[in-house]
Amino acid sequence: MVLRLSPIPEGMQTAAFLSGRGVFTSVPELLQTFFPGKKPWIIADENTWRAAGKALQEMLGCSAYLPHIFPGTPRLHPEMGIAHMLAEKMPENCVPVAVGSGVINDMVKCAAGEKLVPYCCVATACSVDGYTAGGSAMLVNGSKTTVPCPAPYAVCADADILETAPPEMFSSGYADLLAKVTGGADWLIADTMEVEPIRQDVWDLVQKDLRSRVSDPGNMTLVFEGLAASGYAMQIYLDSRPASGCEHLFSHVWEMENLQFQGEDVSHGFKVGVGTLVATLLFEYVINHSFEELCSRMTPPLTREERLQEVERLAVRGCYGSIPRDAAMKKYLPPEETLLRRETACAKWGELQKKLQNQIIPFEELRMMLKNAGCPAGPAEIGLDREQFLHVLPMAQTIRVRYTVLDLLYECGLLADACKSLEKLL
Numbered sequence: 001m002v003l004r005l006s007p008i009p010e011g012m013q014t015a016a017f018l019s020g021r022g023v024f025t026s027v028p029e030l031l032q033t034f035f036p037g038k039k040p041w042i043i044a045d046e047n048t049w050r051a052a053g054k055a056l057q058e059m060l061g062c063s064a065y066l067p068h069i070f071p072g073t074p075r076l077h078p079e080m081g082i083a084h085m086l087a088e089k090m091p092e093n094c095v096p097v098a099v100g101s102g103v104i105n106d107m108v109k110c111a112a113g114e115k116l117v118p119y120c121c122v123a124t125a126c127s128v129d130g131y132t133a134g135g136s137a138m139l140v141n142g143s144k145t146t147v148p149c150p151a152p153y154a155v156c157a158d159a160d161i162l163e164t165a166p167p168e169m170f171s172s173g174y175a176d177l178l179a180k181v182t183g184g185a186d187w188l189i190a191d192t193m194e195v196e197p198i199r200q201d202v203w204d205l206v207q208k209d210l211r212s213r214v215s216d217p218g219n220m221t222l223v224f225e226g227l228a229a230s231g232y233a234m235q236i237y238l239d240s241r242p243a244s245g246c247e248h249l250f251s252h253v254w255e256m257e258n259l260q261f262q263g264e265d266v267s268h269g270f271k272v273g274v275g276t277l278v279a280t281l282l283f284e285y286v287i288n289h290s291f292e293e294l295c296s297r298m299t300p301p302l303t304r305e306e307r308l309q310e311v312e313r314l315a316v317r318g319c320y321g322s323i324p325r326d327a328a329m330k331k332y333l334p335p336e337e338t339l340l341r342r343e344t345a346c347a348k349w350g351e352l353q354k355k356l357q358n359q360i361i362p363f364e365e366l367r368m369m370l371k372n373a374g375c376p377a378g379p380a381e382i383g384l385d386r387e388q389f390l391h392v393l394p395m396a397q398t399i400r401v402r403y404t405v406l407d408l409l410y411e412c413g414l415l416a417d418a419c420k421s422l423e424k425l426l
Contacts, residue, residue, distance in 0.1 A: 003029060009205065009232050014132055016154040017228065024052065024158040027122060028059050031095060034154045035118065038095040040064040043086065043108050046072030048100035051124045052161050056099060065091050070104075075265060078106045080140045080147070086111035095120055098152070101169065102128035102137075102268065105152070110136040113149025121152040125165035126224045127173040127269060129243055131155055132231025137268075141321060144252050151235050157224055170220060171374040172269025177226045178214050178361075178369065179247045179272045180206050182279040185359045186245030190403040192348050192355060193341075202242050205233040217373030246282070246404035247275035249396035254384070256319050261383030270382055273375045277425060278392070280363045282405045283356045285418045291349040298413035301338035304329075314395050324398035331401050333411065341411045352408075363424070378425055386426060393419045 003026055006017045016034050018026060031040050040060050044053035049069050057067055068089065070076050086107060090096060096119040098108035105121050105128075112119035113136070123131055130137060134151040137144060162170075184207050190196040206229055213226035233242035240248075251271035259266050302310060311328045333341060345352075361369070370377045379389040394415060397406040409415040 003033065009236070011236060012132075012232060013134060013151040013235055014153060014155060014232070017132070018154070018156040019158075019224070019228075021159045023156060024055070024122070024161055025059070027056055027120075027156050028063075030154055030156060031060075031097070031120060035095040035120065038093060039091070040097050040120075041091055041094040042067035042097045042099055043070075043104060044068075044099040045070040045076055045104060048104060048124045051099075051164055052122055052158075053099040056097070056122065065094055076103050076107075077265075078103045078110075078136065078138045080110070080138050083107045083110035083114070083136070083138060083147075087114040090115055090117065097122060099124060101125040101165070102130055105131055106136040106138060109152065110138055110147050110149050113147075118150070118153035120154040121156070122161075123155065123157045123224075124161055125169040125173070126157075126162045126220050126227065127165070127169040127176075127267070129173075129176055129227040129230040129234075131157070132228045133234040133240070133243075134238065135234070135240070144255050146240060151231065155228075157228075159220060159224075162220055162224065167374060168267070168270075170223070171217075172267040172273075173227055174214070174217050174223055174373040175269040175273030175276070175370060175375045177210075177223055177230070178366070179245075179276045180210055180226070180230060180243055181214075181359065181361055181366075182247045182276050182283070183241075183243055183245035184210075185279070185283050185356055186402075186404040187241060188355045188359055189352060189405055189408055192352050193344060193403065193408065195403040196241065199237065202233045202237045205229050205236070206242050214369065217369065241402060245279060245402075246396060246406050247272050247279045249400055249402075249404065249406070250275035250278055250392050252399060253320075253392050253396050254382075254388075256323075257317060257388065258319070259383055259388075261381075266382045270376050273370050273377075274379060274382055274384075274425075277363065277367060277370070277377065278422060279405065280360055280366055281421045281424060282409065282418055283360045284363060285421045286349075286405065286408070287353050287356050287360075291346045294412070294414055294417070297417045298342070299416065300413065301333075301335035303335065304332060307332055311398055314391075314398060320395075320399065324395070327401055328398040331403075331407070338411055342413075345408060345412055389426065390419060390422060393422070 191198040230243040
């Protein structure tokens, strides 16, 4: 049998991408071809075992090690300790096969990276962009951290299996793909402000076909292609910048705050989807106001000591560790440098407005797209009360060094004023 492999950009850590309908039966051949002499070791949970793991184990027969199956409930979290356990338990001369979605893939990726062993991923849901990305989104001491590790060497995405996943998992993946619109807008800001230039080949991988890929919230193939392209872009760039902006920072804050809705953890995609709406309102704030109009609303820059005190007040929930202080002070600008940055923003404001206008999807249209895909379209729908929702703007600005619209507004002394625009979501 000839493997029906999908094209992959040059220079990827991923060597094979098997996608389409009915390709699952080719996974044994995929493993033999790309992991010669290695014995497969399946890692799944009880849900993904039923979806694909058991069938794969039966196809592999005695050529595979006994699988490692996590409980299906409670929901598994990507804990660093669990990844270490998998690395220690990993059999000799094996190829780890992650059968699952985001959490299973991230933990196996991390464990395989620790052991310097290439692994294979069999996707069971069209839910995340991390399948083809380098690095694992792991909980380290309670904080979400990207742990460096190689992307899967081979990936299988069979639409027949993906469609058996709960519909909310596809909705979550759709929201994560839609977030690339606002993530791109943040990169445009960083590029225009001469903080982080856009790399065109990486930009094109994510953005070139993005509008067509999000045009039909029922087209799983297009959405998975978009998510995979985002992963490839992150592989090339060695960073998540091509696939995430401030909307992901909001999600990270809510994750650190252990956000739950109706007793369940809110999915990454659903948090990011609401974050994308928030980000869009911030971009529209920039688009709809001239710099001159906003000058009277700008607050004075803070001294280092004042900024430290501000960050301490923001971190009052006590669940963020040292992240806010470390990140906020790493990118801190003293008052005189802040005023120079405002001069740059003034000179480039009109250019920023045009670029953002061309990049973003208008708020009401975006909200309808999320609703049509079965995604939450407001803070209350993911369990956020008013205080926690409004707190996310200044808090998210402190947790990463990456330059976003949050930093532009903060440096201009406008973040608190821009926060008023979020009332539209309450």
